[in-house]
Structures are given as structure tokens and as C-alpha cells.
Amino acid sequence: MKVLLLEDEKSIRDFVRINLKREGWAVVEAETGEEALELADREPDIEIAILDVMLPGMDGFEVCGRLRQKYPRLGIIMLTAKSQERDKVMGLEFGADDYVGKPFSPAELLARVKALYRRLSSAAVPPVEKNELDLSPFTLLLDERKLVKQDQEIVLTPKEFAIIKLLGENANKAISRDEILTAVWGQFFIGDLKIVDVNIRRIRQKIERDPAHPAFLETVWGYGYLWRKDVSHEGN
Ligand code: CA
Numbered sequence: 001m002k003v004l005l006l007e008d009e010k011s012i013r014d015f016v017r018i019n020l021k022r023e024g025w026a027v028v029e030a031e032t033g034e035e036a037l038e039l040a041d042r043e044p045d046i047e048i049a050i051l052d053v054m055l056p057g058m059d060g061f062e063v064c065g066r067l068r069q070k071y072p073r074l075g076i077i078m079l080t081a082k083s084q085e086r087d088k089v090m091g092l093e094f095g096a097d098d099y100v101g102k103p104f105s106p107a108e109l110l111a112r113v114k115a116l117y118r119r120l121s122s123a124a125v126p127p128v129e130k131n132e133l134d135l136s137p138f139t140l141l142l143d144e145r146k147l148v149k150q151d152q153e154i155v156l157t158p159k160e161f162a163i164i165k166l167l168g169e170n171a172n173k174a175i176s177r178d179e180i181l182t183a184v185w186g187q188f189f190i191g192d193l194k195i196v197d198v199n200i201r202r203i204r205q206k207i208e209r210d211p212a213h214p215a216f217l218e219t220v221w222g223y224g225y226l227w228r229k230d231v232s233h234e235g236n
Helices: 010-022 033-042 060-070 085-093 106-124 158-169 177-185 194-207
Strands: 002-006 026-030 046-052 075-081 098-102 132-135 138-141 146-149 152-154 217-220 224-227
Touching: 002 010, 002 033, 010 026, 010 106, 026 033, 033 046, 033 060, 046 060, 046 106, 060 075, 060 085, 075 085, 075 106, 085 098, 098 106, 132 158, 138 158, 146 158, 158 177, 158 194, 158 224, 177 194, 177 224, 194 217, 194 224
Parallel strands: 002 026, 002 046, 046 075, 075 098
Antiparallel strands: 132 138, 138 146, 146 152, 217 224
């Protein structure tokens, strides 16, 4: 975690650096905008830039704009004069992510840095929306409507798939035969509950090592069935 700190006042630079370092951040410092741009090019692992607005020479807004253009994913926090509402607006227009008004407390700045860092890291790695149900050692691929075990497909009928999905989504919870019948065959199915048992038996033959002593698809006597999850399935 590396921060680029651009601030012409040494005393502010010092206390910001000390506080960031205490929180485990590496800090590279620049006194002028030109220096900051050079540093950014030289140190590609900078994640957040803290930029003072009022600087001799190139001001913080310009630095911000240039950094933003070159490094779209860099986090940028502007240090603005508290009284200058205009500075906040300007900073955001130049592509800053946040601003802290001067004078600020170290805690305030650190909180902003941390919040921004969290935002950046969660944006950098979008959660992969894997549409599958983990029924270790099986995986139910919901989009493809397939059950696989170690990349081997276990061929299921649509009803068998629906039963495993229902029980798997409610793992370790007993589901009654009635519930299974309604969920899988529909509310208006006219027929016997035994069709549930028949399908369960077929599934067991496909997935259980010993269908007579199921490790996954358990019978809940007098009630229904249960998918057993997170238990050891040695040998399966
Ligand atoms: Ca200044």
C-alpha cells in the first residue's frame, strides 16, 4: 500500500507521513506538482495520491487532472482549504475521488485514505458472480443445469436436477416430501408422493458411493429428505 503525498509545507508532510506509516502505508513525498508527476511515473505501485491544492507552480488541481488522465485507477484525495467550497467542486471536476479540508486531523485523513483504499480494492476485483451451488464434492452449475464432480458430469433428468437444487440450497435442512413434490412437480401435480422417493433413489444411484447408505442425500424418516453438507466424505 503506497501513498504519494504532495504538499509544499514540510510540517504537514511530516505529520501526514508519520501517521500513514504508523498504519502501514509506504509514503513517497513531493514538494511540487512537477515532482509528484515524476514520482507517479517512477513508482507504478502508488495506489493513492494525496494532493495539496495550493502549491507554488503547478497547482494541485492540475496535478490531479494529469494524474487522473494517465492513471484512471489511482485514488486521489485533495487537501483543500476548508473555507473554499469552490476547491471541493474543482477537485471533483478534475477527477479527485475525495477531499479533506485543511486543517484536518490525522484521524480524519486516515479514515478517508482507508475508505478510498477499500473502495478501490473492491472495484479492482469485481466479485465473480459464479452461478453455481457448492455441494462439495459436487458442484451444481445452475446456468447449465448440470451436476459435476471433479469436472465429470453426472447426467440428471430435469426433475432430478430440480430436487438436488432444492435440497442443496437448503443444505442440512429437512425438506418434506410434500414440499419437494410441490416445488419440483408443481402445485397441481396429480399423483403419488412416491414419485419423490423414486427420483431420490435414482439420484442416489448416480451420486452415492453406497446408495443404501447415502452420505449426501439422507432420508428423514416419516418426513422427507435432506442434503448433508460439510461433513467428511472420505472415499467419495
Ligand atoms: Ca500548500
